[in-house]
Amino acid sequence: MGLTIQKIKTAQIGKRMHDGRGLYLTLSSPGRGKWTIRYMLRRKAKEMGLGRYPEVSLAEARKRHFEARVNIESGNDPIEKKRQSAERDRIEEAIRFSGVADDYIDEHRPQWTNAKHAYDWRASLARHAFPHLDKKPFAQLGTSDVLEVLKPIWHSKHETARKIQNRLKLIFGYAIAAGIYHGNNPAAWQDHLAHYFPILNATHLVRHHRALDYKSAPAFFAELASIDTMASKALQFTTLTAARTNETRGATRKEFDFDKMIWRVPKERMKARKLHEVPLSDQACCLVEKLIRSQNSSYLFHGRDPEKPLSNMAMLSLMKKKLQSYDTTVHGLRSSFRTWAGEKTYYNPAIIEFALAHQLDEKIEGAYLRSELVERRRPLMQDWADFLTGDLTADLTGKVSQPNIETRLLN
Numbered sequence: 001m002g003l004t005i006q007k008i009k010t011a012q013i014g015k016r017m018h019d020g021r022g023l024y025l026t027l028s029s030p031g032r033g034k035w036t037i038r039y040m041l042r043r044k045a046k047e048m049g050l051g052r053y054p055e056v057s058l059a060e061a062r063k064r065h066f067e068a069r070v071n072i073e074s075g076n077d078p079i080e081k082k083r084q085s086a087e088r089d090r091i092e093e094a095i096r097f098s099g100v101a102d103d104y105i106d107e108h109r110p111q112w113t114n115a116k117h118a119y120d121w122r123a124s125l126a127r128h129a130f131p132h133l134d135k136k137p138f139a140q141l142g143t144s145d146v147l148e149v150l151k152p153i154w155h156s157k158h159e160t161a162r163k164i165q166n167r168l169k170l171i172f173g174y175a176i177a178a179g180i181y182h183g184n185n186p187a188a189w190q191d192h193l194a195h196y197f198p199i200l201n202a203t204h205l206v207r208h209h210r211a212l213d214y215k216s217a218p219a220f221f222a223e224l225a226s227i228d229t230m231a232s233k234a235l236q237f238t239t240l241t242a243a244r245t246n247e248t249r250g251a252t253r254k255e256f257d258f259d260k261m262i263w264r265v266p267k268e269r270m271k272a273r274k275l276h277e278v279p280l281s282d283q284a285c286c287l288v289e290k291l292i293r294s295q296n297s298s299y300l301f302h303g304r305d306p307e308k309p310l311s312n313m314a315m316l317s318l319m320k321k322k323l324q325s326y327d328t329t330v331h332g333l334r335s336s337f338r339t340w341a342g343e344k345t346y347y348n349p350a351i352i353e354f355a356l357a358h359q360l361d362e363k364i365e366g367a368y369l370r371s372e373l374v375e376r377r378r379p380l381m382q383d384w385a386d387f388l389t390g391d392l393t394a395d396l397t398g399k400v401s402q403p404n405i406e407t408r409l410l411n
Contacts, residue, residue, distance in 0.1 A: 003058060008033075023065040025053055035061045039072050048079050095180065097133035097141065097171075101125050104174045113269055114246050116312060121167060128153060128164050138175070143186040147196060154197060165189060211335030212328035214344070220326050221388040227322055231314040233291065234301040238315065238330060240284040240385050242337040242356055244271065245316075245330050249309045251300040253292055261285055262374060265357075276357045279378035281385035337384060347380050355380055 003019040009031070011017055016026045027033035035050035050056060050064045068078040101122070109118045132148045133141060146168055153161045168187035175181035187193065212220055221239060224232055238248045241263065250269050257264065263278040270276050280288070288300065297306040303314070311317075315330050328336070334356060341352045355377050 005058065008053070008058070019058075019062070019065075021065070021069065023050075023061065025061070027053075035064075037065055037068050037078075039068075039078075041072060041075075041077055046077070046079060048082065095138045097138050098125075098130045100138055100175050100180065101129070101171050104171045107174070111273070113271055113273075114312075124160070124164060125167060128160070129168065139181060141181075141186060142183075143192070146187045146193070150193075150197075165193065210328045211332040211339065212326055214336045214340035216326065217333075217336055217340070218388055218390055220323065220328075222390075223323060227318070229318065230301055230303075230310060231318040233287065234310055235315045235318060235330065237284060237287055237301070239333050239337075239388065240281055240287070241278050241381070242334050242384070243278070244334070244357075245312065247276075247357075248315075249301060249312065252298050253300065254298075256280075256288055256292075256300075258285065258289070261378075263288075270357060272357060272359045277374050279374050279381050281382045283385040283389055284381075340384065340387065341380060345380070345383060348376075351376050351380060 003017055003025060007017070008025065008027070011025075011027050013027050013029065016024050018024055022038045024036045024038065025033050026036070031054065033053040035053060035056055036047055037050055038045070038047045040046070048068065050061055050068070053061070056064070071078045071081060105118050105121050112118060129149050133145055136145070146165075149168070150161050150165055153164070165187060166189075169185060169189065172181060172185045172187050176183075176185060184192075217239075221236070224236055224239070234248055237243070237251075238245065241248075243265075247265050247269050251263070251265075255264050255266070256262075261280045263280055263284075265276040265278065267273050267275050291300055295302070295306070299307070299309045301310040302308060303310050319326070319328070319330065338352060338356060341347055341355070342349070354373055
């Protein structure tokens, strides 16, 4: 017959009492003792502690004994499992959020086209997240810890807070996939954090890049062209080609084929990580040729050091200081191009998206040969350049009408 509470109360100090199937309790003093399990595994007698009594009650001791027996009967040594569990606990205790965040950044750094992206990630997390989330082991973090990060900045720095929330979500998702965090993502927004910020969730709109009204684009471009700086030339080229800032900044001489009037942007600088061929308008070609003839730098748009590209902030700084009346951003000029092309031309929407280097459905992209894609975009880019420079014979209220404009829609 097994042990009872009464038997334990009246047991002799130092005597090993058997509960059955190798479970023992040995009292060291009245009402206090140690649970052990004795077993045979691979012809070896072994003994393992199951905790102190009364901290581990009789019922709990039997539960632990049952779990150990399941392992033994499966051929697994509970002592080894206990050691492994302790090692996991030790490792988990040592893992902090900042370490997991660094692993995520290092893992994704090769995919980020802008080298400053990794720095921005870590700097923002170091300022807003690490001080809160590094207080306890990573595996113990939960929603309350995420809220501790977000609540202080949710009203005062809302855009920053949403950026931090998204980065936390991605890092926790990465950790779940890697098996170092168990449970639901504590930084998930949908059906989770959205419930904690109902007012802001309903009233705060996402701020998009401010786009210039395309009707003001010719005046903007004329004023821009009157500024004789490298940043101005870079912004002129960016506007003419509807390129992204990083694509323009890194442009080198060898990327330009003047015989075919094409600019080949390597995949390393492209957001989609694919080579992008840009058909150059006459105006863009003229700008590039003048720059190449007048300088020896390998970079088309270099900074103060001819062997380094133009600063990442140079074009934006120019717009803020010299063109502030237009209230737009560098990226917003791409939106201006897209609106103009969509509202004032008959070009196939897919061609417009290709011109912006947006990723499309593989079936749509597969409908065109690469060479065909370039040539179908060429008249579009020339029309845009003519519109910007005032050379297009069409007013601002009607659509341009040229016989070579693509009108056939994709099936």
